[in-house]
Amino acid sequence: MIDLRSDTVTKPTAEMREAMAAAEVGDDVFGEDPTVNDLQRRAAERLGKEAALFVPTGTMGNQIAIACHTKRGDEVVCESRSHILDYEMAGMSLLSGVMPRAVPGRDGGRLAWEDVRAAIRPQTTYNARTGLVALENTHNLAGGTVLPLEAMREIADGAHDLGLPVHLDGARVFNAAAALGCDVAEVVAPVDSVMFCLSKGLSAPVGSMVAGTREFIEKAWLVRKTFGGGMRQVGVLAAAGIVALEKMTTRLAEDHANARALATALAGIPGIVLDPESVQTNIVIFELEDGIRDAPSLVAAIREEGILAIAFGGRKIRLVTHNDVSRADCLAAADAISAAVLNR
Ligand SMILES: Cc1ncc(COP(=O)(O)O)c(C=O)c1O
Incomplete structure (x- = not known):
């Protein structure tokens, strides 16, 4: 996971x-x-x-x-x-x-x-x-x-x-x-x-x-x-x-860079609203446009692919980077989210 x-x-x-x-x-x-x-x-x-x-x-x-x-x-x-x-x-x-x-x-x-x-x-x-x-x-x-x-x-x-x-x-x-x-x-x-x-x-x-x-x-x-x-x-x-x-405090910049890379990958997916420039630290919150599947269903779909995220209400999802996830994990998460969004 x-x-x-x-x-x-x-x-x-x-x-x-x-x-x-x-x-x-x-x-x-x-x-x-x-x-x-x-x-x-x-x-x-x-x-x-x-x-x-x-x-x-x-x-x-x-x-x-x-x-x-x-x-x-x-x-x-x-x-x-x-x-x-x-x-x-x-x-x-x-x-x-x-x-x-x-x-x-x-x-x-x-x-x-x-x-x-x-x-x-x-x-x-x-x-x-x-x-x-x-x-x-x-x-x-x-x-x-x-x-x-x-x-x-x-x-x-x-x-x-x-x-x-x-x-x-x-x-x-x-x-x-x-x-x-x-x-x-x-x-x-x-x-x-x-x-x-x-x-x-x-x-x-x-x-x-x-x-x-x-x-x-x-x-x-x-x-x-x-x-x-x-x-x-x-x-x-x-x-x-x-x-x-x-x-552990000196490595936090790595989490921030991973969050920014994740946000940049997500921002390129049609139907996702997110400005990667707004991601300053280790938290990424993005919104799903109307017409795209809702946040709880997207979270359930990516869970099947081994990615865990949190839905905030119907249209927002939060992802947080940390010591136990790598850059490759973040990019894999972006791929799984992309597939789940595009399949609607
Ligand atoms: C901004 C902020 N303050 C306080 C807390 C509370 O911490 P705890 O879960 O240890 O009670 C959290 C937990 O997520 C938090 O994000």
């Missing part, structure tokens, strides 16, 4: 499995797992933040950050197709008692400060107060698009001037840094907190990191426990995370 459904499908590398077997462990709820502590130190240093916390999932990381930054009844300004709004089970409302205020991004889901500013509200006697601005970089549902550094700085500076914290859902922030050609610390410098996933393009089997000030992470530690995320001898997972952080 050539699995292009997501970069979450990546399997741990041989080096990760060795590191996991050899990991020194302790009880992390007591803060005594040396491998977890090492991962947290390295992640904080890499991001240029004071401290970091290992969490089981990206969703928990985002939800911990929201809980730390807001109080009940607040609004969280976020992009309309952002993961925290669309794919986290209404977690912000359920867990933190806050409400999303969705702002449509412009070209490629990129938020603009003017639009964010217009959505920020002071507390009055009749409306909720804005408690947090949340960004996503890269933006998954918009097709792995990158929010440029200037836009991030402008939004964060504007929010800070109004006394508001900014959280970054940086599930794929290393992809953003690779696409921007800069250090990841530069990407996250403007924000107060960031979550990134070890378990996506970086190939670790489990885990995400939340980073921010020491004070924020102390609070996040307590909230993680409240959410049921206190783990014990979890150094076996953190060991894979260290390999992910140290060895």
